[in-house]
Amino acid sequence: MPELPEVETIKRDLQPLAGHIVVDATVVDPLIVFYPPVEEFQSQIKDRRMLRFSRRGKYLVCDLDDGKALIFHMRMTGSLLVSRDGPDVSYAKGIWIRLVLCLDDGSRLSFADRRRLGRVWLVPDKQQVIGKLGPEPLEPDFTADVLAGILAKRRVPIKALLCDQTAIAGIGNMYADEALFESRIHPLTLACDLSRKEVARLHQAIQHVLRAGIAAKGASVDTYIRPDNTPGQAQFEFKVAHRLRKPCPRCGRPIERIFVRGRGTYFCSHDQPLRKHAPRKKKPA
DNA sequence: CTTGGGACCTGGCTGC
DNA sequence: TGCAGCCAGGTCCCAA
Numbered sequence: 001m002p003e004l005p006e007v008e009t010i011k012r013d014l015q016p017l018a019g020h021i022v023v024d025a026t027v028v029d030p031l032i033v034f035y036p037p038v039e040e041f042q043s044q045i046k047d048r049r050m051l052r053f054s055r056r057g058k059y060l061v062c063d064l065d066d067g068k069a070l071i072f073h074m075r076m077t078g079s080l081l082v083s084r085d086g087p088d089v090s091y092a093k094g095i096w097i098r099l100v101l102c103l104d105d106g107s108r109l110s111f112a113d114r115r116r117l118g119r120v121w122l123v124p125d126k127q128q129v130i131g132k133l134g135p136e137p138l139e140p141d142f143t144a145d146v147l148a149g150i151l152a153k154r155r156v157p158i159k160a161l162l163c164d165q166t167a168i169a170g171i172g173n174m175y176a177d178e179a180l181f182e183s184r185i186h187p188l189t190l191a192c193d194l195s196r197k198e199v200a201r202l203h204q205a206i207q208h209v210l211r212a213g214i215a216a217k218g219a220s221v222d223t224y225i226r227p228d229n230t231p232g233q234a235q236f237e238f239k240v241a242h243r244l245r246k247p248c249p250r251c252g253r254p255i256e257r258i259f260v261r262g263r264g265t266y267f268c269s270h271d272q273p274l275r276k277h278a279p280r281k282k283k284p285a
Numbered sequence: 286c287t288t289g290g291g292a293c294c295t296g297g298c299t300g301c
Numbered sequence: 302t303g304c305a306g307c308c309a310g311g312t313c314c315c316a317a
Contacts, residue, residue, distance in 0.1 A: 001310065058311080075311050077295080115294045117311070156287070165312080173310065222309080261288080263310065292314085299307075
């Protein structure tokens with residue numbers, strides 16, 4: 001499940017491809033090309049130079065020399081793979097290649113996606129795709145005050161809000177659970193009920209778990225793999241995510257799993273207690 | 286504004 | 302052993 005640290009790792013791994021030209025494109029599975037229609041996609045991407053790779057939330061953006069942008073979203077099981085010599089990656093066992101871009105140096109950039117939920121766009125204006133995203137949690141302007149502003153008045157479980165891409169970009173199920181554990185906040189706490197102290201702790205924790213995830217090159221749970229076909233290591237550092245019934249690193253009690261807005265949520269009910277909602281202030285008459 | 290459900294997908298897992 | 306059915310969760314969309 002590529003989230004911000006995984007997509008950031010992919011982006012960094014793809015930097016060597018910047019400056020290369022797409023000499024041919026093969027859409028193996030038309031389903032993943034969301035825009036434009038497949039024939040147009042294939043003709044429009046051909047002979048374009050890839051200028052630079054960037055990341056916005058969980059989206060990977062490649063600016064092209066004609067002003068358009070090639071955008072990928074991995075959703076649950078997507079990955080980008082670079083192959084230079086040797087057999088085509090599409091022959092590797094357990095890899096589901098949906099799109100292959102052949103580059104001018106003979107290498108290939110392939111989009112693989114087991115569950116076919118991933119998406120690829122080729123658009124003149126990238127804002128069409130990434131325009132509604134919330135702030136980047138690792139940018140300097142994402143301060144504790146900014147986070148407090150996002151949480152204020154939102155009567156939504158904090159876990160759900162952390163995963164809302166229009167509120168904050170890039171956080172998904174795994175890193176939301178990790179950030180809430182680190183800041184000792186129960187996932188069902190309403191966002192508007194968090195104290196100033198808790199918001200400050202959460203802000204710290206969000207940045208810490210994301211940076212740690214990037215440093216470990218992402219978490220290889222399920223199918224996430226780096227473009228060079230090596231796994232990330234962040235899953236070994238998780239304290240609660242995907243650790244059902246394993247001991248809490250703080251208190252030793254078993255990690256539990258509940259559902260918050262339909263999403264499996266791992267946490268420690270002892271270290272992340274649910275306190276009563278703050279009394280709602282009555283408006284002066 | 287918020288919640289809930291379904292839809293999209295497939296392979297790994299569970300249970301009979 | 303085989304097979305049906307459940308489950309994972311990012312995003313969108315519709316209904317209440």
